[in-house]
Amino acid sequence: xxxxxxxxxxxxxxxxxxxxxxxxxxxxxxxxxxxxxxxxxxxxxxxxxxxxxxxxxxxxxxxxxxxxxxxxxxxxxxxxxxxxxxxxxxxxxxxxxxxxxxxxxxxxxxxxxxxxxxxxxxxxxxxxxxxxxxxxxxxxxxxxxxxxxxxxxxxxxxxxxxxxxxxxxxxxxxxxxxxxxxxxxxxxxxxxxxxxxxxxxxxxxxxxxxxxxxxxxxxxxxxxxxxxxxxxxxxxxxxxxxxxxxxxxxxxxxxxxxxxxxxxxxxxxxxxxxxxxxxxxxxxxxxxxxxxxxxxxxxxxxxxxxxxxxxxxxxxxxxxxxxxxxxxxxxxxxxxxxxxxxxxxxxxxxxxxxxxxxxxxxxxxxxxxxxxxxxxxxxxxxxxxxxxxxxxxxxxxxxxxxxxxxxxxxxxxxxxxxxxxxxxxxxxxxxxxxxxxxxxxxxxxxxxxxxxxxxxxxxxxxxx
Numbered sequence: 049x050x051x052x053x054x055x056x057x058x059x060x061x062x063x064x065x066x067x068x069x070x071x072x073x074x075x076x077x078x079x080x081x082x083x084x085x086x087x088x089x090x091x092x093x094x095x096x097x098x099x100x101x102x103x104x105x106x107x108x109x110x111x112x113x114x115x116x117x118x119x120x121x122x123x124x125x126x127x128x129x130x131x132x133x134x135x136x137x138x139x140x141x142x143x144x145x146x147x148x149x150x151x152x153x154x155x156x157x158x159x160x161x162x163x164x165x166x167x168x169x170x171x172x173x174x175x176x177x178x179x180x181x182x183x184x185x186x187x188x189x190x191x192x193x194x195x196x197x198x199x200x201x202x203x204x205x206x207x208x209x210x211x212x213x214x215x216x217x218x219x220x221x222x223x224x225x226x227x228x229x230x231x232x233x234x235x236x237x238x239x240x241x242x243x244x245x246x247x248x249x250x251x252x253x254x255x256x257x258x259x260x261x262x263x264x265x266x267x268x269x270x271x272x273x274x275x276x277x278x279x280x281x282x283x284x285x286x287x288x289x290x291x292x293x294x295x296x297x298x299x300x301x302x303x304x305x306x307x308x309x310x311x312x313x314x315x316x317x318x319x320x321x322x323x324x325x326x327x328x329x330x331x332x333x334x335x336x337x338x339x340x341x342x343x344x345x346x347x348x349x350x351x352x353x354x355x356x357x358x359x360x361x362x363x364x365x366x367x368x369x370x371x372x373x374x375x376x377x378x379x380x381x382x383x384x385x386x387x388x389x390x391x392x393x394x395x396x397x398x399x400x401x402x403x404x405x406x407x408x409x410x411x412x413x414x415x416x417x418x419x420x421x422x423x424x425x426x427x428x429x430x431x432x433x434x435x436x437x438x439x440x441x442x443x444x445x446x447x448x449x450x451x452x453x454x455x456x457x458x459x460x461x462x463x464x465x466x467x468x469x470x471x472x473x474x475x476x477x478x479x480x481x482x483x484x485x486x487x488x489x490x491x492x493x494x495x496x497x498x499x500x501x502x503x504x505x506x507x508x509x510x511x512x
Contacts, residue, residue, distance in 0.1 A: 049287035050219065051113060056109055073114065075115055075116075075117040076109060076117060077116075077117050077118065078113070078117075078131070080129075081111065082116075082127045082226070083118065083122075083123055083126050084130050084132065085133065086109045086112065086113060086453070087109065087123075087127065088107065088111075089195055089428065090105070090108055091428065095426060096457055097224055098426055098427065098428045098454070100458075102120060102124045102316060103120060104121065105123065105127075106120040106123050106124075109123065113491035116446050121470060121479075122190040123449060124477065128509040130328055132428065132432060138323075138325045138435060138441070138466060139322050140435060140439050140440055140441060141315060141319045141322070141323060142440035144315060144319055145313050145314065145315045145368070145437070145439065146313070146314050146315075146457055147173055147174045147313045148174075148310075148311045148313050148440060149166070149174070149311060150166070150308055150311040150312070150377055150381070150432055151304070151307050151308060151311065152304060152308065152382075152439035153166065153377060155190075155379065156183070156378055157189050157378060158259075161177055162188075162284075162304060163178060163180055163182050163186070163188060163191065164176045164177060164178055164179055164181070164182075164188060164416055165177055165179050169415075172383045172415070173325050173383075174313070175314070175379045175381060175382070175383045175415050175416070176382060176403075176415065176416040177413060177414065177415050178410045178411065178412050178413060178414050178415075179412065180299045180412050181409070181410070181411055181412050182406045182409065182410040183406065183409055184218070184296065184406055184407065184408050184409050185405065185406060185495050186405065186406045187403060187404070187405050188390065188404045188406060188416070189378060189403075189404050190402070190403045190404075191376050191377070191379060191402055191403075191404075192399070192400065192401040192402065193217075193311070193374035193375065193376060193398075193399070194308065194309075194374075194375045194376055194377045194399050195277070195289070195293055195374060195375040195376060195401055196214060196215060196248070196298065196374050196398070196399065197217065197285065197289040197292055197370070197373045198211070198212075198213070198214070198286065198373070199216045199285070199373055200214030200280060200283055200284070200285040200288060200373075201265060201283075202216040202218065203216075203276060203279070203280050203288075204280060206238060207237070207276070208237060208239070209232070209237045209238055209239050211242035212239070212240050212242075213233070213238040213239065213240060213252055213339060214240055214241075214246070214248060214249040214252070214399065215241065215397070215399045216243040216398065217241045217245075217398065219239070219241060219490075230408060231243070231246060233252070236256055236257065236259050237454075238252070239257070240508075241335070242399070243398075244399060245399050248399060250306065251292060251296060252297055252298070254267050254299060255267050255269060255272045255295055255297065255348075255511055256269050256273065257269060258270070258272075266298055266345055266349060266350075266351045266352060266392065267295055267298070267348060268349070268350055268391070271344065271348040271350075272291070272342055273346035273350045274347070275287075275288070275291055275341075275344045275345060275347075275348055276288065277327075278340075278341060279341075282337060284341070284343075285373060286317070286363045286367050287345070287359075287363060289342050289363075289370070289373070290363050290366060291345060291348060291357060293305075293362060293366065294349065294354070295348075296351075296363060297309070298349065298352060298505050303432065308377055309365070309375070310365075312365055313365070313368055313369060313376070313380065314361060314364070314365045314371050314379050315361075315364040315365060315368060315439070316357065316360045316361050316364045317360040317363040317364035317367065318360045318364070319439075320343070320356070320364050320365065320368075320437075320439070321334070322492045323436050323439060324436060328406065329430070335398065338356075338360075339356070342356045342359050342371055344509075345359055349359060361384075362509045367437070368437070368438055368439075371392065371394075371396055371402070372398065372402075374398070375402065375403070376402065379392070379402065379404070379418075382404075382416060382417065382418045383415065383417055383418075383445070384417060384418065384419060384420045384434065384438065384442065384444075385418075385419065385442075385444040385445075385448040386419055386421075386423065386430055386442060386444050386447055387444055387445050387446040388407060388417050388418050388419045388423070389405070389406065389407055389408055389410050389414070389417055389419075389420055390404050390405065390406050390410075390416050390417065391407050391408055391418075391436060392404060392418055393405060415503065419434045420433075420434060420437070420438055426449040427447060427451065427454065430442065430447070476477055
């Protein structure tokens with residue numbers, strides 16, 4: 049019986065009963081990284097939006113993320129802090145970079161026979177210039193690393209004998225052939241991938257064998273291993289590189305390593321950090337880690353500690369000069385252009401260094417240039433990377449041309465938008481056929497006619 053009734057019963061809604069409102073998505077306050085990523089995604093989808101004004105960017109981001117609760121001012125501040133809005137107020141540090149003539153370059157290339165020379169200019173400082181006309185495809189020079197630094201992500205493998213302790217090349221296992229060639233260290237677990245790497249590795253016994261009671265030249269091996277672990281944990285290749293450079297200087301009686309490193313373009317990492325997008329909280333943590341790192345660094349060199357400022361100079365100088373984690377004396381003279389004229393080809397074996405080749409015909413007297421960033425990046429991304437990492441806003445021929453093209457697109461887009469607005473207004477007026485009738489007012493003598501927009505009543509009617 050109850051089942052029959054349930055089939056006959058229907059639940060009806062009264063006409064005057066409002067439907068229950070569907071719950072709207074709750075408002076979300078986006079993280080700054082979400083806002084930055086949203087803008088990057090816009091630029092990837094439509095490169096023309098790279099030159100969009102902040103108001104348009106805000107509209108587009110809001111349209112894609114309607115439940116985000118943020119203001120146009122917050123978006124603008126976020127993009128400025130992360131270096132995505134390039135203007136003259138952004139921090140640059142290229143003018144604080146110094147360099148001097150590099151000694152003993154003749155040991156790397158024959159200066160008389162070379163197709164290029166080292167020279168100074170007021171605008172770009174130290175650089176390389178063609179001594180004669182250079183043909184496309186011509187190999188200009190080959191160069192081995194001045195300072196070799198194993199990739200920080202491979203240091204754990206190095207410590208367990210799974211990668212070369214000098215160049216960082218991963219190896220599956222120690223073969224009998226390597227054992228017979230003496231490529232394993234007879235004191236610790238580490239090994240080399242080739243006889244060449246073992247011969248070039250002057251630092252290994254001095255930095256690491258003191259743990260086993262072997263006398264070393266001023267390097268505390270236990271502290272060195274502790275610094276290694278710290279750098280691995282914090283992913284700080286530059287600090288580990290600074291330790292390698294400083295150790296090489298101490299071991300070099302000729303002082304040639306010191307003179308050559310300090311002739312490179314020099315800047316403090318403290319100055320470079322001012323261009324970064326770290327928040328005050330992130331910056332305080334970063335500085336605290338660096339202070340801790342400085343203490344570990346000096347424990348490695350108890351007889352010759354250095355100041356925090358000096359360590360920051362080593363770190364900053366390495367950061368703006370390295371390629372593939374290594375330093376090269378001749379390569380370090382190449383200045384940047386987004387429209388480069390030479391290519392840098394890293395050799396299959398890291399210890400063999402690099403080769404420099406002309407990308408196009410180069411006229412005598414023309415400066416040789418490479419690119420510090422990927423040439424496939426957009427203008428906005430290139431400008432940001434160059435400012436944050438090398439401290440300048442690029443004004444090369446390619447950037448100037450793309451900036452002009454961007455301004456033309458912006459002007460065209462604004463003109464099109466204005467034309468569309470005018471067309472829309474005309475169409476609206478045409479469809480509505482709106483007319484206004486205003487009663488002629490009789491003015492009393494001495495009284496002034498009031499403006500129509502301040503009259504109390506304006507009667508409008510449509511012919512529809």
